[in-house]
Amino acid sequence: MEYNFTTIEQKWQNFWRENKSYQIDINTEKPKYYVLDMFPYPSGAGLHVGHPLGYIASDIYSRFKRQKGFNVLHPMGYDAYGLPAEQYAIQTGQHPAITTERNIKRYREQLDKIGFSFDWNREVQTCDPSYYKWTQWTFIQLFNHYFDNELQKAQPINRLIKIFEKSGNEGLNIACDPVDTFSANQWNNMAEQQQQTILMNYRLAYLSETMVNWCPKLGTVLANDEVKEGFSVRGGHLVEKKKMQQWLLRITAYSERLLNGLDHVDWSESLKEIQRNWIGRSEGATIFFPVKNHNLSLEVFTTRPDTIFGSTFMVVAPEHEYTNQITTPEYAQKIKEYVTMARNRSERERMAEVKTVSGQFTGAYCQHPFSKNPIPVYVADYVLAGYGTGAIMAVPAHDSRDYAFAKYFNLPITEVVSGGNIAYESYDAKTGKMINSDFLDGLEVEDAIPKVINRLEDKGIGSRRINFRLRDAIFSRQRYWGEPFPVYYKNNIPHMLDESKLPLELPEVDKYLPTESGEPPLARATNWETDEGYPLETNTMPGFAGSSAYYLRYMDPHNDSELVSPKAIQYWQDVDLYIGGAEHATGHLIYSRFWNKFLFDIGVSVKEEPFKKLINQGMIQGRSNFVYRVKGTNTYVSKGLRKEYDTMTIHVDVNIVSNDILDIDAFKKWNPEYKDAEFILEDQKYHCGWEIEKMSKSFHNVVNPDDLIQKYGADTLRLYEMFLGPLEYAKPWDTNGIEGVFRFIRKLWRLYHNANNEFEVGDGQPTPDELKVLHKTIKKITEDIEKFSFNTAVSAFMICINELTELKCNKQEILSPLAILISPFAPHIAEELWHLLGNNKSIVEENYPVYKEEYIAEEMDLYPVSFNGKTRFKVEIAAGATSKEVEETVLKMDEAQKWLQGKTPRKVIIVPKKIVNIVV
RNA sequence: GCCCGGGUGGCGGAAUUGGUAGACGCGCUGGUCUCAAACACCAGUGAUAGCAAUAUCGUGCCGGUUCGAUCCCGGCCCCGGGUACCA
Structure with missing residues (x-):
């Protein structure tokens, strides 16, 4: 073999490890650069070719930046808590830590073979007590802080207690759940338990009885981002609504900052849009509608206060707290039936029946705040308890949902904005002149809105309000394999453990299942209590807990006394480049921004936003192959002839198909079922069908990087993954194309070797043509790396090698810089050539070549x-x-x-x- | 429904402050080498017509702006992603 990649790649991987080539430290002489990959969950299936795509891109960039003179932080670790290991533990009784450790080992072997420049000295694992100590520590800080809306900043809870002691809670502008007002005197006379209950409404980590997403199959609650269309994202199990006492994080306090921060990060527009939609800011007003014959008012939120004169009925959510109070005896039975029906309908059913109108009159009436007319109040499940105030003023003329409802129940429709035809449909647009609207008549919508809000505020019956769709994050999980809460209960009041007691380690249990009484698995642990005998919290933290600040821990991973030292954070600051999947848009990427903002407020992190630039690598799709079985036989017909038979299409392992031609012998051996298979061929070959699908075991289209490395080497794999197409695009994996890149690598090798495969590089003067090829390549590659256009960079290398081969160039002055130029992409062969060229130091230490215009002109x-x-x-x-x-x-x-x-x-x-x- | 992306050869893709469309690679066809194969190398390869030079057409569809449009504008179709009785 002319280029023995197996031996050579192994040799340099050992060299880099032994020489600690990638171990870095703070170096104030050099500018820092932090390149981060989203750390993986180590699943039992190992890596397939889709996983390393982002890692290869970030590795190329890291190596390039390093050769450009930066001190590059490029760490890797594992998001080690997760459901699969726990589900496996439930089935087999094997501790999830064992499964996890084994999977991590396998991941590490696979990663090592690809030749990454990770500083493994900084590895973190979220399930490691020395790591989750700081997850627990941060939770304690969240518990001990509240959010001041005026300052837009977290403040110590002790400060709030001092305020309460001095002047009660009246007039405070603080992110909190609804709390009755109290005076300083009242506060000071309260029992501790009552004080603690009140404080819970202000804390950033708080315990609350709320509606949660309960997944019976997984036996746990889930956060909103973990539920999609009524099913769990992991596993696809049905999710229902349930009222439970849970820990929550008051992420909503940070809504405004989370939204504004998006204007200052270099992320894709689509990702920022996803986050903006998820946060869902809308401007409007809350308005109070007095309920007739009751001493209470219904508070509604609307973004169209201008249409208030068009409000002809009210709707409250079935779960609304006033539903029962205001219902008249006459309608009590019907309301009860409707609410029960609505409650029993699963989320899934509600979604499926979106178009169906349903609701029930309560018998109650509100009084219109301006016209004083009576307006009927309905209960309907198109109004959601969880958004706004759970009640609306319905304006059928200018809201399509209200319109459908009004038509169904034959309620009046009053047009108040001209411009539409309300006989046919509602007119929802925010343009037009106000009509039938008393003091608003004649105004444009945009002028009517502030005017009506001012009037509401003057009369004290409403106010301007900004509402967010974002909900507080449910932070408890009724599972075993997660971080224990540093919490114990004393008279049912939760208390934080002293920091000296951290980490609170995960206890051993006999089974990884809930107890007979339905408590979480940790309740099975013996002595799950403090030294003083107080019971410890039995819930564990969710997946996003451990991933919310791991990028900070990499800066100072062995620090036992701080999450990160001021020295480390001052130097490394934030992540300059973050590469990972877009599937974390509404989960990890929101939570960690929130988490970081909190840590910023309390002086731990030094940047408001943790991830300066973010790139979403596109998904690698699978390319499946099919054979066509003639129904009822064991005969398989080639693709072109299948129309002549009655066939069924069967997935076949892509690893026994080459360029869509089936390896018949391998097929017979693939599965005993096919041992005696017979074939109807086209020109002596069996042609398979193909389709692009998700890469999945069940489609038999999974390609393992280990196999490719064995056959072609890691450098070829790295180049081919980049060559497939733009980093951010979804693109199908087709192993067939890899041969072209493999040819390129060997051609590169031959440039430095003679016909007998002996190293032969001369020191002659390069010709202008040779210099031109080199320098235009330097220019192109440098520009391409800087804009993350790695596919065109690989093309440029191919063109360069083709041209130098054509020129029969083997001059040191050309080939030396060329080796450095390609080293971020193909580090092994570059290192080998570099040493053959007579260098003793590693190529990773070299300066990246700089192009000279004069050679290109x-x-x-x-x-x-x-x-x-x-x-x-x-x-x-x-x-x-x-x-x-x-x-x-x-x-x-x-x-x-x-x-x-x-x-x-x-x-x-x-x-x-x-x-x-x-x-x- | 709404919000983002994106539609270019047989395939992955390249080229945009509007300037040679299809770089590079795969596949395919033919050839050199070989007893044969593998490897390697050479030539061709958007479609149509033609022996050929060449001509016409061609970047999802329809129209517009321009000396010139894959690129800009208007209207539509399709695919992917996000989100949804969010008031």
Whole structure:
């Protein structure tokens, strides 16, 4: 073999490990650069070719930045808590830590083979007590802080207690759940238990009885981002609503900052949009509608206060706290039936029946705040308890849902904004003149809104309000394999453990299942209590707990006394480049931004946003292959002939198919079922069908990087993954193309070797042509890396090697910089060539080559000449010629005369160095 | 429904402050080497017509702006992702 990649790659991986080539430390002499990959959950299936895509891109960038003179932090670790290991533990009784450790080992072996420049000295694992100590520590800080809306900043809870002691809670602008007002005197006379209950409404980590997403199959609650269309994202199990006492994080306090922060990060527009939608800011007003014959008012939120005169009925959610209070005896039974029906309908059913109108009149009436007219109050499940105030003023003329409801129940529809035709449909647009609206008549919508809000505020019956869709994050899980809460209960009041007791380690249990009484698995642990005998919290933390600040821990991973030292955070600051999947848009990427903002408020982190630039690598899709079985037989017909038979399509392992041609012997051995299979061939071959699908075991289209490395080497794999297409695009994996990259690697090798595979590089003077090839490649590669266009960079390398081969160039002055140039992409072969060139230091220490314009300058410019926009011929003209000279040269040419056919050109357009266009 | 992306050869893709459409690679066809194969190398390869030079068409569809449009504008179709009785 001319280039023995197996031996050579192994040799340099050992060298890098032994020489600690990738171990870095704070170095104030150099500018820092932090390149982070989203750390993986180590699943039992190992890595497939889709996983390393982002890691390869970030590795190329890290190596490049390092060679450009930066001190690059490029760590890797494991998001080690997760459901699969626990589900496996439930089935087999094996401790999830054992499964996890085994999977991590496998991941590490696979990662090592690809030749990454990770500083493994900084590895973190979220399930490691020395790591989750700081997850627990942060939770304690969240518990001990509240959010001041005025300052837009977290503050110590002790400060709030002092305020309460001095002046009670009246007039405070603090993120909290609804709390009755109390005076300083009242506060000071409260029992501790009562004080603690009140404080719970203000804490950033708090315990609350709320509606949660309960997944019976997983036996746990889930956060909103873990539920999609009524099913759990992990596992796809049904999720229902249930009222439970849970820990929550008051992420909603940070809504405004989470939204504004998006304007200051370099992320894709689509990802930022997803987050903006998820946060869901809407401006409007809350308005109080007094309920007739009751001493209470219904508070509604609306973004269209201008349409208040068009409000002809009210709707409250079935779960609304006033539903029972205001219902008249006459309607009590019907309301009870409706609420029960609505409650029993699963989320899934509600979604499926979106178009169906349902609701029930309560018998109660509100009084319109301006017209004083009575307005009927309905209960309907198209109003959600969890959004706004759980009640609306319905304006059927200008809201399509209210319109459908009004039509169904035959309620009046009053037009208040002109511009639509309400006989046919509601007019929802925010433009038009106000009509039928008393003091608003004649105004444009945009002017009516502030006017009506001012009037509401003057009368004290409403106010301007900004509402967010974002909900507080449910932070408890009724599972075993997660971080224990540093919490114990004393008289049912939760208390935080003293920091000296951290980490609170996960206890052993006999089974990984809930107890008979339905408590979480931790309740099975013996002595699950403090030294003083107080019971410890039995819930564990969710998956996003451990991943919310791991990027900070990498900066100072062995620090036992702080999450991160001021020295480390001052130097490393934040993540400059973060690469990972877009599936974390509404989970991890929101939570960690929130988490970081909190840590910023309490002085731990130093940047408001943790991830300066973020790139979502596209998903690698699978390319499945099919065979066609003639129904009822064991005969398989080639794709082109399948129409002549009645066939069924069967997935076949892509690893026994090459260029869509089936390896028949391998197929027979693949599964005993096919041992005696017979085939109907086309030109002696069995042609398979193909389709792009998700890469999955069940489709038999999974490609393992280990197999490819064994066959082609890691450098080839790295290059091919990049060559597939733009980093951010979803693209199908087709192993067939890898041969082209493999050929390129061997061609690169041959450039430095003679026909006998002996290293042979001369020290002759490079020709201008050779220098030009080198320097235009340096220019192109540098530009491409900086814009993360790795696929075009690989093409540029191929062109470069093709041209140097053509020139038979084997000169050291060209081949030396070339080795450095390619080293971020193909580090093994580059390192080998570098040492063959006589260097002793590792190539990773070298400076990246810089191109020189003088070598690239062209003497001649090639002009395509077109007539009426159609290119007809090309002409070379000396560089630097004026437009006039170009015009004269071109018009004098025979070919030009041929196309002119004796006519005089009407106009000649000359774009210097680009094109000549002659208009006839 | 709404919000983001994206539609270019047989395939992955390249080229945009509007200037030679299809770089590079795969596949395919033919050839050199070989007893044969593998490897390697050479030539061709958007479609149509033609022996050929060449011509016409061609970047999802329809229209517009322009000397010139894959790129800009208007209207539509399709695919992918996000989100949803969010008031």
